[in-house]
Amino acid sequence: MIALLERLQAHLPFSLLQRQELHTIESSAKIAYYPNGEKCISAQSKPETFYYIIKGVVEVKKGDELIDLYHDDDSFGGIEIIEEQESNYDYIVTEELICYEIPKEILLQLCEKNDAFKHYFFSSIVERIEMIKAYNESAKMADIMVARIDDSIWHDACVVDADMPVIKALAKLESEKAAALLVKNPEGYGIVTDADLRKYILHTETENLKWISQIQSYPVISIPEGELFFNVLLLMTGNSIKHLPVMNENGEPVGVLVMIDLLSYFANQSHLIGNQIEKATDLESVISAAKRIDVMIKTLHYKGVKSRYIARLVSEIHKKMYARIFELIFPKAWHDKCTLLLLGSEGRGEQILKTDQDNAMIFEEEFVPKDKKRFLLKFTETLDAIGFPRCEGNVMVINPKWAKGAEAYRKDIKRWIESPDAEGLMDLAIFYDAFAVAGNVDIFKSLRDTLIKEAGEYTTFLPHFAKAVESFESPIGLFSRFVSMDKAHKNEIDIKKGALFALVHGVRALALEHGITKTNTTERIKALSNTGYMGKEEASNLIETFEVLNTLRLHTRLEKLEHGKKPNNFVDWRALNKLERDTLKEALKIVETFKKRVAYHFHLSNVS
Amino acid sequence: MFGALRNKWNRKGLKDERFDFLFMDDNSGEVVVFDCETTGLNPKKDEIISIGAVKIKDNRILTNESIHIYIKQEKQISHESITIHKIRHCDLEHAVTIEKAIEKFLHFIEGRTLAGYYLEFDVAMINKYTKRMYGITLPNKQEEVSAIYYDKKIPTIPQGNIDLRFETIIEDLALPKLQAHDALNDAVMTAMIYLKLKNTKSLRRT
Numbered sequence: 001m002i003a004l005l006e007r008l009q010a011h012l013p014f015s016l017l018q019r020q021e022l023h024t025i026e027s028s029a030k031i032a033y034y035p036n037g038e039k040c041i042s043a044q045s046k047p048e049t050f051y052y053i054i055k056g057v058v059e060v061k062k063g064d065e066l067i068d069l070y071h072d073d074d075s076f077g078g079i080e081i082i083e084e085q086e087s088n089y090d091y092i093v094t095e096e097l098i099c100y101e102i103p104k105e106i107l108l109q110l111c112e113k114n115d116a117f118k119h120y121f122f123s124s125i126v127e128r129i130e131m132i133k134a135y136n137e138s139a140k141m142a143d144i145m146v147a148r149i150d151d152s153i154w155h156d157a158c159v160v161d162a163d164m165p166v167i168k169a170l171a172k173l174e175s176e177k178a179a180a181l182l183v184k185n186p187e188g189y190g191i192v193t194d195a196d197l198r199k200y201i202l203h204t205e206t207e208n209l210k211w212i213s214q215i216q217s218y219p220v221i222s223i224p225e226g227e228l229f230f231n232v233l234l235l236m237t238g239n240s241i242k243h244l245p246v247m248n249e250n251g252e253p254v255g256v257l258v259m260i261d262l263l264s265y266f267a268n269q270s271h272l273i274g275n276q277i278e279k280a281t282d283l284e285s286v287i288s289a290a291k292r293i294d295v296m297i298k299t300l301h302y303k304g305v306k307s308r309y310i311a312r313l314v315s316e317i318h319k320k321m322y323a324r325i326f327e328l329i330f331p332k333a334w335h336d337k338c339t340l341l342l343l344g345s346e347g348r349g350e351q352i353l354k355t356d357q358d359n360a361m362i363f364e365e366e367f368v369p370k371d372k373k374r375f376l377l378k379f380t381e382t383l384d385a386i387g388f389p390r391c392e393g394n395v396m397v398i399n400p401k402w403a404k405g406a407e408a409y410r411k412d413i414k415r416w417i418e419s420p421d422a423e424g425l426m427d428l429a430i431f432y433d434a435f436a437v438a439g440n441v442d443i444f445k446s447l448r449d450t451l452i453k454e455a456g457e458y459t460t461f462l463p464h465f466a467k468a469v470e471s472f473e474s475p476i477g478l479f480s481r482f483v484s485m486d487k488a489h490k491n492e493i494d495i496k497k498g499a500l501f502a503l504v505h506g507v508r509a510l511a512l513e514h515g516i517t518k519t520n521t522t523e524r525i526k527a528l529s530n531t532g533y534m535g536k537e538e539a540s541n542l543i544e545t546f547e548v549l550n551t552l553r554l555h556t557r558l559e560k561l562e563h564g565k566k567p568n569n570f571v572d573w574r575a576l577n578k579l580e581r582d583t584l585k586e587a588l589k590i591v592e593t594f595k596k597r598v599a600y601h602f603h604l605s606n607v608s
Numbered sequence: 609m610f611g612a613l614r615n616k617w618n619r620k621g622l623k624d625e626r627f628d629f630l631f632m633d634d635n636s637g638e639v640v641v642f643d644c645e646t647t648g649l650n651p652k653k654d655e656i657i658s659i660g661a662v663k664i665k666d667n668r669i670l671t672n673e674s675i676h677i678y679i680k681q682e683k684q685i686s687h688e689s690i691t692i693h694k695i696r697h698c699d700l701e702h703a704v705t706i707e708k709a710i711e712k713f714l715h716f717i718e719g720r721t722l723a724g725y726y727l728e729f730d731v732a733m734i735n736k737y738t739k740r741m742y743g744i745t746l747p748n749k750q751e752e753v754s755a756i757y758y759d760k761k762i763p764t765i766p767q768g769n770i771d772l773r774f775e776t777i778i779e780d781l782a783l784p785k786l787q788a789h790d791a792l793n794d795a796v797m798t799a800m801i802y803l804k805l806k807n808t809k810s811l812r813r814t
Contacts, residue, residue, distance in 0.1 A: 031800070
């Protein structure tokens, strides 16, 4: 098959075709070359072929007005052919085009035979996203299969000599919390697992079992270090074994693989990482486990998991991690005399990739912590080691402003609300998003109650607080065109300033007004809907929009990391495919509408 | 003038009248781009493993009218060319004899102009058989894409060396790359180079 045509299979709607149907395309399609300025389809004409862009850019225009543009792997002309309509627009080549031309008759023939394929042309944006996710899921599975095993997944090897008494060997197994015993024989190794112990219990008397070597499975099936995951699974499944030793190049055991770990690795790594963090007895183990969270995020994202589920999972693991670090670093005397707070996106449970450290500590009023500075610094340095960049705004426990007694915080809260200035409003927003992750939660709860009560009493405060939703202009202009705000980022939009900020802050202001204690934006929207402030449909639209924006943000950050660039929030809209662009535009419009609603609700036009 | 003379002489050698069409004037407006995969680089000693060919008309590559023929091998294919072409013996199940392949190829090209990358080599490979079988060499007009590329490139770098490697040309012309290297895919890529060059007055320096 011509390799270029093979590429079709990876893209909608062609990924919906059967092998045989792709061959129909191969035997009828031509590869066409169009120099700049040529028209593929003229307005008020019926297209004769369905176009798939191999390389180049086609602009869709009505007169001089740019309506849309298509580039690599996009296709166009299909709906007009199926509906037998004239095209409303000119399709003009603006960057030399190499494309397939699939004859009209063939497209119609394929639509007749394949309902899913035909349906694609009439599907909504939401349906198309689901289709892409379904496809990605199968495509990325393959990547995991070609991964190789390493020491992050195996258990330490617990080796005993062949002539060790059974009970003594089992005691060693228990004390090392190992997965299985490896028995060193004069010639090679054997293995003792729980299954062999059953044998031992049943036949100790009758067979006079004394030595560990008498109950071993010998010789053991093993694999070398660096073996492919795929082969490991095959070997274990093929031999119906649940434990598999890993040998180094000298034939010495270095670890034991356990089936359940492998399976959860395939599902996702969260189970493994979570376990390692909980079992960790020193900071190093916590750090090394936490460092693997990024890999997990990447796998999940490319598997098509929604970003809010990834965020929830990451947030659960982070909570375990903070709790463990808290216990390992701070003296016992501190544990019920202080509260460790996660702030900002981490507090809202929305931080996916490590964007920054945002945390604070509240101490019980009477409590005087010893060596406070040293321990707090150690905490920050541990987060450094895991890879959390320090917070640019210095919202961290090493800043005395964010590590002090409860009454000092209470004074702050009152000042923020009674005489709001720019800094105070920001601090309040940060504090309202706080989540108490470790220590004595009650200390924090009483402060939060003060915050909500004060904000409710000072009616002039909330409009000032909400005003920030109007800080940045929307990056979408007339005729739904993207507008870049930043000269240094031509053709890019800042998805955080341009949309996420307004959405998160608008929801925050409304939640504060309604006294909602949830910190997660999605949860806050749900709570607002439950109070009746917002209709179910509007709420689910907002949640879906939040999801789309976050997914795009995660995607662009992952891509930048992969290319060794510093991750930021700029999305190059030319690099998005047609579907992603349409979705983004829709999301930006919903945020715009929501901003207007918030402005109206708080009468922001009266606030200077 | 000498060309015409040579052509006349060539035609006198034609032993099989069926192939008279090769010498007819061509009015199709089409060009055939082709590529051979061979067991080595010496036309005298080496054999053709496969032929891929595709027609071009106006600005279209007629992939729907392409041929891809595998040829039965008498000798074992060397390991080296197996790795280069990724052709294994089992791929040759639908292979035909070299005589059938040449015949099919000639019917495909008829009197059309031929184009290719380092075309002389491929033409020499084909000629080796047409000479033996029909007493002629290919009389078709020939266009060598690396030569066209050179001509359009040289004005921009008058005294420079021009890299004429296939991959370099593809990259310089910003054409999409194909992973697969077989005769047909190479012919399609060469066809893209051909179209692009025909549509370009002069190339930028790089």
